[in-house]
Amino acid sequence: MDLRTSRLELLPLDPDEHAEALHAVYGDPAVMRWWTCPERASVERTRQLLTEELAGPGALLWAVRRAEDGAVIGVTGLLGGVALPGLTWILARRAWGRGFAAEAAAAVVDHAFRHVGHDRVEAWVESTNTRSIAVCRKVGLTERGRFVQRYGHRDRPHEMIVLGRAGTPDPVSVVHLQPVVQVVDVAATAALLVAVLGARVSFIAGEPAHVAGIVLGPWSTGPGLRLVRPPRGECAPVELVLDVGPGFVGLRESALASGVAGVEPIVDQPWGRREFALRLPEGHRVVLSTPS
Numbered sequence: 001m002d003l004r005t006s007r008l009e010l011l012p013l014d015p016d017e018h019a020e021a022l023h024a025v026y027g028d029p030a031v032m033r034w035w036t037c038p039e040r041a042s043v044e045r046t047r048q049l050l051t052e053e054l055a056g057p058g059a060l061l062w063a064v065r066r067a068e069d070g071a072v073i074g075v076t077g078l079l080g081g082v083a084l085p086g087l088t089w090i091l092a093r094r095a096w097g098r099g100f101a102a103e104a105a106a107a108v109v110d111h112a113f114r115h116v117g118h119d120r121v122e123a124w125v126e127s128t129n130t131r132s133i134a135v136c137r138k139v140g141l142t143e144r145g146r147f148v149q150r151y152g153h154r155d156r157p158h159e160m161i162v163l164g165r166a167g168t169p170d171p172v173s174v175v176h177l178q179p180v181v182q183v184v185d186v187a188a189t190a191a192l193l194v195a196v197l198g199a200r201v202s203f204i205a206g207e208p209a210h211v212a213g214i215v216l217g218p219w220s221t222g223p224g225l226r227l228v229r230p231p232r233g234e235c236a237p238v239e240l241v242l243d244v245g246p247g248f249v250g251l252r253e254s255a256l257a258s259g260v261a262g263v264e265p266i267v268d269q270p271w272g273r274r275e276f277a278l279r280l281p282e283g284h285r286v287v288l289s290t291p292s
């Protein structure tokens with residue numbers, strides 16, 4: 001189905017028909033800087049990529065055509081093969097800065113809710129991709145969470161933001177989960193987490209401390225823990241897995257330098273993660289994990 005906006009026509013994507021025009025998009029390293037793969041070297045490779053993107057179950061992609069001159073300037077739509085309806089957009093460099101992406105995205109969001117029947121849409125955007133984040137905000141998506149990802153063609157992992165919009169506001173939204181971890185010396189464990197993980201102590205209470213709030217990063221909010229002193233001095237060891245970004249190797253170095261016990265070697269896990277673990281004094285095992 002075609003979609004229309006005041007300045008654009010969205011036409012069902014056809015790799016054979018649109019690859020030639022769209023090679024100006026997928027062949028441009030400045031545009032592909034954010035993409036899941038590097039720029040395509042030829043029209044044929046662009047055609048293959050478009051075919052692959054259309055092959056994902058549920059994919060609904062449109063070529064974006066400017067009404068005034070009929071130029072095909074990009075692609076937008078809903079990704080295939082994802083658990084939740086995922087928005088996508090990409091435009092030729094020459095078409096940036098005219099509001100076309102937001103105009104096209106608004107039409108796709110409206111279509112997803114009104115005609116496809118989705119009750120929510122989301123977009124995954126690299127945290128430094130400010131233009132794409134701005135598009136999300138213009139079409140009503142707000143930040144829902146973050147995770148770390150690594151594309152096969154890149155050396156290092158990067159931070160992704162998940163932005164989403166529900167058709168009707170969600171009655172419940174869990175913003176954080178805070179596990180409670182029992183430790184004998186709350187102040188010492190808090191200091192250790194600050195030294196090794198760059199954590200932040202949001203509060204600490206009691207003399208000596210019997211409870212502390214820990215944010216596992218240097219910002220005002222983020223994943224965290226509550227440390228509590230157990231009533232009878234005994235702690236059942238637990239295991240925590242922390243998803244961390246490009247600082248993974250540096251974290252291991254700071255763990256070793258801090259003298260924390262039981263820093264294990266880095267292991268490439270079969271589930272696509274590089275991981276190492278360290279132990280807190282009570283035997284709790286903290287696994288630091290990053291994409292392989």
Ligand SMILES: CC(C)(COP(=O)(O)OP(=O)(O)OC[C@H]1O[C@@H](n2cnc3c(N)ncnc32)[C@H](O)[C@@H]1OP(=O)(O)O)[C@@H](O)C(=O)NCCC(=O)NCCS
Pocket residue numbers: 031032034035088089090091092095096097098099100101102103124125126129131132134135138
């Ligand atoms: C993400 C991307 C599609 C955004 O394109 P964009 O042109 O910046 O986005 P918009 O359509 O919202 O345009 C906004 C700009 O148009 C300007 N504009 C000009 N005329 C306008 C109009 N009539 N209406 C609205 N905005 C207008 C705005 O002021 C704004 O300019 P600014 O960024 O200089 O402030 C583009 O940067 C891109 O293709 N990036 C590479 C691919 C990519 O990262 N995709 C997303 C992966 S998650």
